[in-house]
């Protein structure tokens with residue numbers, strides 16, 4: 039097993055950079071156990087797609103890119119057991135070949151399975167929980183190098199499934215999958231006010247999300263209905279819209295917006311106009327859930343109780359339209375079903391996700407602070423993989439199982455082998 043000395047970690051957004059003393063990509067569970075027994079301070083990195091400093095390591099950084107095989111696939115039971123380093127896109131491709139699919143997905147599939155699950159990564163659809171809900175069982179190697187199996191039937195599963203890498207290294211997972219399906223994607227623009235007014239109707243779609251380019255009065259409305267009908271998306275549309283316009287033209291416009299601040303609002307109105315559509319297509323589920331990878335940007339996203347969705351949306355719309363901020367990035371609004379996972383942002387409540395997104399510039403710290411103040415006033419819970427600054431007191435007040443999680447963590451890792459600065463700040 040090759041151990042690299044002096045490894046420079048950079049996350050996807052490049053807002054986090056850290057030098058770990060050692061770096062290793064183990065290929066077997068025995069190697070993972072050996073590393074855990076040998077080193078005092080360990081963190082695991084998936085794909086490094088988190089904005090928060092979760093993957094900073096004081097000593098050893100482990101990556102499971104070479105621990106990514108399929109262990110077994112039970113088509114009759116619709117379950118698959120995989121090694122934890124597998125990427126979501128690898129899972130999408132191999133399941134698709136067999137006529138199966140993941141039940142729900144977020145916007146991209148570059149993340150590792152364990153990394154996405156560990157932070158509560160989610161898609162959109164009020165009847166669908168975060169990605170962790172697709173896990174039936176997982177193995178974790180704890181600080182003593184012992185293998186613990188967590189099964190969905192037990193409460194300990196809820197304690198550990200969203201664990202931010204601070205309980206140990208997840209090595210294997212069994213997932214519930216589903217027969218391949220397609221999505222009927224109907225996308226168009228509509229006034230933000232009207233969408234807020236008729237939110238309950240939109241929430242009846244299987245999957246529904248909004249994109250907003252402030253200060254535009256309209257939002258882009260995405261509605262997806264699950265279907266078995268054949269795909270009918272045109273190849274020309276895909277090349278023109280998904281490959282050229284959504285990737286290259288958008289990147290150029292973001293760059294222009296970075297250079298000339300006062301062009302941002304007209305660009306945002308133009309972009310909204312381009313999405314007027316309507317788009318009406320049927321395509322494989324993962325090809326619709328996943329969008330082209332966006333340009334580098336900064337991001338915070340918080341989950342709020344859906345019961346207050348209308349009031350929060352109105353406040354949020356006002357916050358960004360009446361401020362002096364200029365945005366040159368999409369603001370996304372999504373919805374997920376509540377769950378029982380102790381550290382889940384959606385614990386015990388169906389949720390609306392709202393965030394602040396912008397290309398990094400001199401406004402960002404202020405945007406983040408302003409949004410966070412708003413979010414805390416509404417008892418939001420920050421996405422663990424995105425940017426946030428909250429106190430332990432705030433977490434305790436807003437996560438009913440916060441103290442239980444700390445107790446669970448103290449038992450699982452009494453010597454804080456799997457803690458780094460951010461974990462200490464949040465949970466120690």
Ligand SMILES: Cc1cc2nc3c(=O)[nH]c(=O)nc-3n(C[C@H](O)[C@H](O)[C@H](O)COP(=O)(O)OP(=O)(O)OC[C@H]3O[C@@H](n4cnc5c(N)ncnc54)[C@H](O)[C@@H]3O)c2cc1C
Pocket residue numbers: 050051081082083084085086087088089092093102122123143144145146148149150151152153154155156157158159160161201202203204206207208209331332421422423424
């Ligand atoms: C362009 C982009 C789009 C995104 N879209 C979405 C979205 O649609 N929805 C959403 O909710 N989020 C989204 N995110 C956030 C992203 O899904 C999360 O930050 C996710 O955790 C990143 O996965 P990763 O594999 O890169 O994990 P990393 O960022 O590398 O790690 C995340 C956490 O997982 C832990 N971890 C990784 N592997 C293991 C393991 N084997 N055992 C134990 N712990 C482990 C790490 O220690 C760390 O605490 C997006 C991020 C980007 C950059």
